[in-house]
Amino acid sequence: MEKLADETLKGEVDAVVAFHDGNVRAAITTLLLDCRHLRLQLALTEGAMSRGMTRGWTPTFERR
Numbered sequence: 001m002e003k004l005a006d007e008t009l010k011g012e013v014d015a016v017v018a019f020h021d022g023n024v025r026a027a028i029t030t031l032l033l034d035c036r037h038l039r040l041q042l043a044l045t046e047g048a049m050s051r052g053m054t055r056g057w058t059p060t061f062e063r064r
Helices: 002-019 024-048
Strands: none
Touching: 002 024
């Protein structure tokens, strides 16, 4: 299972780096900015939604 995930991620990583014309630093910067944006969106959503709306589920900022 892990090998399949590695192969899938390898293709995605290659695509991200290719999108940035081989500039790995630019690719990482873009991904970090995307993470920052998504965390902000998650924080805003957490403040706006009720627990009943999601049947007790609450968003988390870290992977489990």
